Amino acid sequence: MTAILKTYRLGKTINGKDLVSGLNMSINKGEIYGFLGPNGAGKTTVMKMITSILKPTEGEIELFGKPLQPNSIELLKRMGSIIEYPIFYERLTAQENMELHCEYMGYYNKKAINEVLEMVQLTNIDSKPVKNFSLGMKQRLGIARAIVTKPELLLLDEPINGLDPVGIREMRSLFTMLTKQYGITLLISSHILGEIEHIADTVGVINHGKMIKEVSMDSVRQSNSEYVEISTREVKKAAYILTDRLNVSNIKVIGDEAIRVYDMSIPQSELIKTLTMADVPVNSIVQKQHSLEDYFIEMLNGGGLSA
């Protein structure tokens, strides 16, 4: 797999504040890269640097195998983006906005405009100026504009903001379609985990301007994805019994009332039997999936402590 975008110790300082520092990331061709982080983590700043709206104060960005420099405008031709919120010429209609975009991008395929407007389900807009659009409609138009030229790399900053649940689902399938059919590489940032979880191939987690972890979703799914949660008042005793009698090593005590057993080879009946025989009251026992959300919050907390 070849990397389409790489950053080396990327950093940005504005007015003495480090918005991003020492950030290394690597996006492979044809994948969906989920960029996760809480509000103000630096996601948008990184994306702005990739589109060269902001200039890095340290480090380097490599796009399509070439270093990004102030005058490398040709690279911009191969990218599409929505940064922060979609910006349009509000007094013009959707059609006019799209036409302008194509002219400036040097892309002359008039049919493509209607095709993408249909793809994002934005029809019946006729001659309404964009200023009368709702946020959801603007978001759709923004996505349409970003993909009309079929760029190789698509940067979407919080693309599902303002969309209704149906719209979110539509966009999700649109994104997967774009990578599958057109081989477009996507960088999608979000603070909503569930969204990324479903579509991303790789996830980069960022907080306080630093990359905390970059992992492939496959490995996240494999590692400790399932566990059994036992709730009991005597967690310490239970933990001791489980390790001592059943030889379970992979357990975790959560607060005062719960224990998680990650070793799925032991049947639940065995767990209950052993605990009950040792006089540990078991209130409930549930099998659970470790969601990306837990994983993400763990990472953020870990990152917060070490930072």
Place this chain on the structure above:
Amino acid sequence: MLKLIKLELKKNKFNGSWLGILIANLCIMGLVALMYFDPETLENELVFIDFADAFSAIDTFVRATFIIYASVLIAKFVIEEYKNKTMSLMFSYPISRKKLIAAKLTIIFTWTFLTITLSNLVISGVLVLVNNYFGYIPGSLEMDTVINYVLKMLLNTVSAAGLSLIPLFFGMWKKSVPGTIVSAVLIVSIFSSSSGGFSLYSIIAVPIILAAIGILVAYLSIRNVDKVDLI
């Protein structure tokens, strides 16, 4: 570059502001008419000693008006794009930022030059026509006067078109529309006001230097645009 200019015009739905130009011209004609038909001065002394004097008065009015008008265009084409953040869209296109700004400034420079020249010719023409009937202005219109006037006006107009870019500097400072327009009004009131027939503009070096400053401001606003952040 020509294509960029066309796209700019299309984007801003700019049709040349013909209505604005017409209204401005009518207002200037009204002002000149007020001076021309002033009953008090008609008896005592003449407002316009000769045609050259009348023409230079018209030129001053026209220049002042359209330099301020140009600042409105600067606000529309440049400052508002920064304020509405559409500039970040423009800068994400595979087009040199310098060319993008240069296209905008070319429109403003050319527009200012053309409107000042045309308005001067139209209003002076009307004055000559009206004077045929009333004949308040002594002497006849010599070919020399006309040629002299046209040459002087062209020089003044080039200088005014350059000068009209100076407000860009003040506007870009804080990306402020009022800043752009107020600075234009100030510049005009300093350099175009005359007392007793003397204005700063009549010293030949002044318009040339101002035009140079205007073009320098335009250059400076373009020079670093590739390297700076767009916030």
